[in-house]
Amino acid sequence: xxTYLDNNATTRxxxxxxxxMLPYLSELYGNPSSMHSFGGQVGAAIETAREQxxxxxxxxxxxxxxxxxxxxxxxxxxxxxxxAQPEKRHIVTTAVEHPAILAVCKHLEKRGYTVTxxxxxxxxxxxxxELEAAxxxxxxxxxxxxxxxxxxxxxxxxxxxxxxxxxxxxYHVDAVQxxxxxxxDLSTSPIDLLTLSGHKLHAPKGIGALYVRKGFRFRxxxxxxxxxxxRRAGTHNVPGxxxxxxxxxxxxxxxxxxQREAELRDLLECGILTTIPDTVVNGGGALRLPNTTxxxxxxxxxxxxxxxxxxxxxCASSGSAxxxxxxxxxxxxxxxxxxxxILHGSIRFSLSRYTTEAEIRQVLAVMPxxxxxxxxxxxxxxDQAEWLQERDxxxxx
Amino acid sequence: MWDYSEKVLELFYNPINQGTIDDPQEPDVAVVxxxxxxxxxxxxxxxxxxxxxxxxxxxxxxxxxxGCTSAIASSSALTEIIxxxxxxxxxxxxxxxxxxxxxxxxxxxxxxxxxxxxALEAAIYKYRGxxxxxxxxxxxxxxxxxxGISEKKIRRAIAxxxxxxxxxxTNYVKAGGGCGSxxxxxxxxxxxxxxxxxxxxxxxxxxxxxxxSTQALPYPSTPLTNLQKITLxxxxxxxxxxxxLLADGGDVSxxxxxxxxxxxxxxxxxGSCPSSTETLKYAIEAKLKDLVLxxxxxxxx
Ligand code: FES
Numbered sequence: 128x129x130t131y132l133d134n135n136a137t138t139r140x141x142x143x144x145x146x147x148m149l150p151y152l153s154e155l156y157g158n159p160s161s162m163h164s165f166g167g168q169v170g171a172a173i174e175t176a177r178e179q180x181x182x183x184x185x186x187x188x189x190x191x192x193x194x195x196x197x198x199x200x201x202x203x204x205x206x207x208x209x210x211a212q213p214e215k216r217h218i219v220t221t222a223v224e225h226p227a228i229l230a231v232c233k234h235l236e237k238r239g240y241t242v243t244x245x246x247x248x249x250x251x252x253x254x255x256x257e258l259e260a261a262x263x264x265x266x267x268x269x270x271x272x273x274x275x276x277x278x279x280x281x282x283x284x285x286x287x288x289x290x291x292x293x294x295x296x297x298y299h300v301d302a303v304q305x306x307x308x309x310x311x312d313l314s315t316s317p318i319d320l321l322t323l324s325g326h327k328l329h330a331p332k333g334i335g336a337l338y339v340r341k342g343f344r345f346r347x348x349x350x351x352x353x354x355x356x357x358r359r360a361g362t363h364n365v366p367g368x369x370x371x372x373x374x375x376x377x378x379x380x381x382x383x384x385x386q387r388e389a390e391l392r393d394l395l396e397c398g399i400l401t402t403i404p405d406t407v408v409n410g411g412g413a414l415r416l417p418n419t420t421x422x423x424x425x426x427x428x429x430x431x432x433x434x435x436x437x438x439x440x441x442c443a444s445s446g447s448a449x450x451x452x453x454x455x456x457x458x459x460x461x462x463x464x465x466x467x468x469i470l471h472g473s474i475r476f477s478l479s480r481y482t483t484e485a486e487i488r489q490v491l492a493v494m495p496x497x498x499x500x501x502x503x504x505x506x507x508x509x510d511q512a513e514w515l516q517e518r519d520x521x522x523x524x
Numbered sequence: 525m526w527d528y529s530e531k532v533l534e535l536f537y538n539p540i541n542q543g544t545i546d547d548p549q550e551p552d553v554a555v556v557x558x559x560x561x562x563x564x565x566x567x568x569x570x571x572x573x574x575x576x577x578x579x580x581x582x583x584x585x586x587x588x589x590x591g592c593t594s595a596i597a598s599s600s601a602l603t604e605i606i607x608x609x610x611x612x613x614x615x616x617x618x619x620x621x622x623x624x625x626x627x628x629x630x631x632x633x634x635x636x637x638x639x640x641x642x643a644l645e646a647a648i649y650k651y652r653g654x655x656x657x658x659x660x661x662x663x664x665x666x667x668x669x670x671x672g673i674s675e676k677k678i679r680r681a682i683a684x685x686x687x688x689x690x691x692x693x694t695n696y697v698k699a700g701g702g703c704g705s706x707x708x709x710x711x712x713x714x715x716x717x718x719x720x721x722x723x724x725x726x727x728x729x730x731x732x733x734x735x736x737s738t739q740a741l742p743y744p745s746t747p748l749t750n751l752q753k754i755t756l757x758x759x760x761x762x763x764x765x766x767x768x769l770l771a772d773g774g775d776v777s778x779x780x781x782x783x784x785x786x787x788x789x790x791x792x793x794x795g796s797c798p799s800s801t802e803t804l805k806y807a808i809e810a811k812l813k814d815l816v817l818x819x820x821x822x823x824x825x
Contacts, residue, residue, distance in 0.1 A: 428566065430526075430592035434536060437525075454671075454694070454701030456566065467564045471590075504542050504596060506570040506588035507563055 130441045130486040134327075135276050135304060135419060135477035140370070141329040141377055148331070148370035159363050160354065169365055176372025180336055183375040184321070185312035192337045192355045193368050197303040198227035200322030200337040201270075203348040203359070205231050207339070208268040208297040208320065209240075210346035215267035219296070221245040221253060221282075222462040223275055228301060229458075245271075251280035251410035251463050258287060262294040269298050273305035273321075277446050277459040277475055278410030279419025281309065288317030297343070303327055307378030308385060308416050319343050325367065329479070330374035334367030381480050388478050389417035391487050395476060396420045398491040403498050409460060409473055418478040421446075421460075423469035426508055427501040432474055435497040441490055444475045468507070529627035532597040539596055541586045541603035545572040552577050558647025560639055565671055565698070567591030567636065569599050571643040573606075575651060581610045587643075594626075594633040601625045602640040611648050612777055612789065617641060618684055619696070634696045638681060652825060654780070667709050670702025678710060679751055682717055690714065720749055753816065754781050760815045761788070765808050776808065784819045786812060 131139070151172065157163075159170035177188040184191075194200055205218075205228070220232055222244045232242045243261040245253055258269075269291040274281045284300050291298040299320040302311065307328035313321065320343070325334035337359075339345050345358055352360035400406055405425040424432060429445030436443055446457025455461070456470045465473075476490070502508060528536075547555040554575045561568030567590060574584035585606050587599035601622050606614045619637035623629045629637060649655075667675050681687060681696045690710045694700040700707045748756065761778050769776055775791040788808060809822035 426563075426590065428591050428595075431536070431596060434533075434593045438537065454566070454698050467562075467566075471563070471566045504539060504588060505590045506559070506568060507590050 128440055130439075130489055132476040132478060132482065132486070132490065133442045133444045134479040134482075135279075135475065136444055137326045137332065138329045138479050139481065140331055141374060143377060144330055144370045144373045147373040148366040151366040151369050155365075159365065160352075172369050172372075173363060173365065176368045176375075179372035180323075180375045183306065183311070183379050184323075184338055185314040185316075186338050187341060189356075190313075190338050190341055192339060192359050193363065193371070194335050194337055194349075194359050195333055195361075195364065196335040197225070197301070197322055197324035197327075199348075200303075200324070200335050201225065201227040201299075201301055202231055203337055204299040204320040204322060205235075205268065205270060206348050207346050208270075208299060209235075211297065211344035212267045215265050215296075217241050217243070217263060217266045219243045219245065219258065219261050219266055219269045219291075221247065221271050223247055223251065223277075223459040224270070224272055225276060225301060225303070228270055228272075247280075247462050249463055249465070250412040251275060251278045251459070252413050253282055253287070255283070255286060255290065258290055262290060262296065264294065266291075266294055266296040269296050271300060273300050273302035273311075274309070274416045274419075275410070275459060276304045277457055278413075278421045278463075279304075279416035279477075280410040280413040281305070281415060284318060285316060292317050304416065304419075307375075307381065308418055310382055313338060313340070325371040325374060328374050328378050330370040331367060334364055334371045336371065384480070385417050388480060388482065391482055391484060392418060392420050392476075392478055394484070395478075395487045395490060396422070398487075399494055402491070402495050406498075407469060409463065409465060409469070418482075419475065420477075421473055421475045423460075423465065424472040424474065424498050425468045426505050427472045427498065429472050429474055431501050432472065432497060435501065436474075436490075436493070439489070439493045439497075441493070444477070446473055446475065526593070526630050526633065528593060528597075528630070531601075531625070531627040532594055532629065535597040535600040535626070536593045539587075539600040541584075541600060541607075542588070543572075543586045544588065545574050545584055545586050548574075553583070554651060556647055556651040558643045558645070558650055560642045560646055561591070563590060567595045567639060569595065569639050569643040571599070571602065571640075571647050573647045573651070575611070579610065580612070582606050582608065582614060591636065591639075592633075594629050595636040595639065597626055598622050598629070598636040598640045599643075602644060606644060611651070612791065614644060615648060615777075615779075617644060620685065631692070632695045634685070634692075635698050638696055654825070667713070668699035668702070668706040670706070671698045673697055673699035675713065676750075678713055679717065682714065683751060683755075688714070688718075716749075717751065720752060748817065750781075754778075756816045757781060757786060757812060757820075760812055761808070764811050764815065768807060779825050784817070784821055786820055786822045787825050788822060790824050 155169055157166035157169040159166055159173050177191050180191050181188045218232060218240055220228055220242060236242050245257055247253055269287060271282050271287055273284055288298040297319045298317055300318050301322045303322055303324045304327060306323040319340045321338040323336050326332040347358050349360045354360055354363060396408055399422055407423045409421040409423050433443060433445050446460055460470050460473055545555050554577055557570050557572040559570045570588040572586045573582055576583050585603035587603050589596045589599040605617060605621060605625055619641040622637040622640045665675050667673055667678055677697055678693060678699055681693060685696055687693055687696060690700060690707055693710050700710050758778055766776060773792055776788050779787040779789050804822050804824055812820045812822060
């Protein structure tokens with residue numbers, strides 16, 4: 128039995144979603160671009176899916192472009208926004224974005240753009256004054272996430288968008304972690320572009336969507352076909368699109384029950400904080416997604432914790448150096464200015480609607496011993512807290 | 525998820541020799557520990573040794589590790605490898621020995637084995653009263669400020685593990701794994717070493733050549749790099765000096781090179797021999813002056 132608490136990485140496909148997409152992997156294999164009726168019925172399924180996704184976002188179906196994933200959505204959004212205002216050469220984003228944003232920004236810096244990376248505080252929150260100060264008439268785009276994938280911290284997108292609008296900049300939101308977890312209504316929002324990804328909301332991998340506000344000057348990223356009204360070339364991933372539509376419909380229903388997920392998350396959080404000393408919730412003071420908690424276990428290292436959990440059949444994730452394949456600790460936790468005592472020993476648990484109380488209790492049952500074992504191996508401990516703190520500071524400055 | 529060997533996982537889940545060693549306050553027994561890494565770097569190892577002073581050997585070894593799966597397994601492996609060894613034998617253990625004991629480590633985790641070897645050295649140097657920091661930073665312009673890695677450490681990892689790419693250097697000593705601004709410098713060091721590899725190969729041959737003739741000194745026309753100098757000293761000791769001493773029931777090992785000071789450890793008959801100063805001056809120093817550099821001074825530790 129696997130206890131899967133890594134839903135911010137990916138989610139299981141909902142059985143109803145699977146059932147909805149299956150015919151399009153077998154008998155309904157027509158190409159929606161074909162003129163005959165066999166393709167036509169597939170085209171109709173795509174339009175249904177478009178309506179379903181639009182409904183989840185409070186958008187209009189014509190504002191939805193299907194694509195392959197969140198990375199494609201983010202790349203497209205940035206390029207589209209810049210192409211729409213070629214005379215403006217400034218971008219504002221944050222230090223805690225997904226690499227699919229940060230890497231593009233770094234790339235654009237080499238192409239002559241200037242990029243402002245807004246900082247976050249110890250709770251993972253932005254300072255809107257800093258945003259205001261960064262904005263100029265030459266700012267083409269503000270791009271921020273809706274909610275952080277590592278900590279679950281939610282950004283005030285409406286306020287950010289209002290500031291972007293005041294300066295005539297486009298506003299893009301990477302909502303990959305937020306869609307289906309918090310209610311989103313784009314009909315009244317200042318958001319111009321919004322990215323979502325199917326596999327984060329119980330659809331399969333390889334399907335995503337980009338919302339483009341009606342009237343926004345859009346320049347396609349992928350050229351070559353007339354699909355998606357010429358805004359995204361490439362043969363439709365029909366089963367994926369149908370699945371995303373169904374997943375969006377189910378997510379909307381689930382939004383009414385998301386409180387239960389938050390309760391389980393809180394049970395996990397409180398349980399760990401009360402039974403294990405020297406633990407902190409990273410971003411705990413901020414408004415967060417209901418399904419995410421990122422807990423720092425001082426004096427021990429994240430990968431070691433993950434391996435111990437893995438042996439108990441529990442899947443979580445760590446932003447630590449070792450798991451990610453890079454040697455640096457998570458850029459998100461680093462940007463929050465957390466001390467090294469916490470930075471390297473942080474674990475993310477992310478729940479889904481399938482998470483049960485029994486699973487949370489299983490984690491609570493094994494976690495204290497895991498932490499105790501690893502702390503017994505570690506040369507650092509609470510006695511040295513002050514010394515370590517100094518050392519942390521010394522290294523940080 | 526990393527692809528770890530059975531042995532790595534076994535020693536991670538059930539580590540052997542974890543903990544500290546209490547000083548028994550007995551005659552002939554010393555307890556010491558060596559430490560490398562830091563909480564900032566993401567891994568740290570404190571290696572505790574119990575040493576029998578009369579035999580210079582390791583009676584017990586224990587570890588405390590802050591780090592990932594392979595860091596913990598490497599530490600545990602290290603303690604198993606060195607128990608019962610003399611300090612000199614232990615100093616010959618390389619990070620590769622640790623990795624081999626574990627049935628291999630993913631390349632990206634090789635720095636865990638390097639950490640083990642360094643902690644061992646730190647502990648032994650501390651016991652012998654040699655300043656570890658000095659040893660580390662000697663010749664040590666910092667190349668990677670993110671991880672505080674000196675040029676010397678990078679050169680050593682390259683030499684001992686025959687590294688050929690910048691990525692390997694990062695995997696072995698972490699340098700370059702942070703902001704990446706030192707990657708170009710690492711590449712320069714690699715290129716320089718690859719460039720000089722040829723002359724290192726040529727130098728000993730040249731030296732031996734000249735030894736046989738009685739003519740002028742064989743010093744290479746260009747100044748030796750540190751690595752070349754150490755390699756040459758090691759070669760001369762191994763091929764010219766040790767055979768003579770071994771024949772007399774003694775032995776010598778190269779301990780360190782600090783500038784022109786060559787630190788050696790005399791063993792066996794040589795260590796206790798009343799004329800060991802003579803041995804140093806005439807048998808070893810003269811040879812090294814002759815075959816490597818005239819400015820070298822040999823000292824016993
Ligand atoms: S200086 Fe080496 S990685 Fe930053």
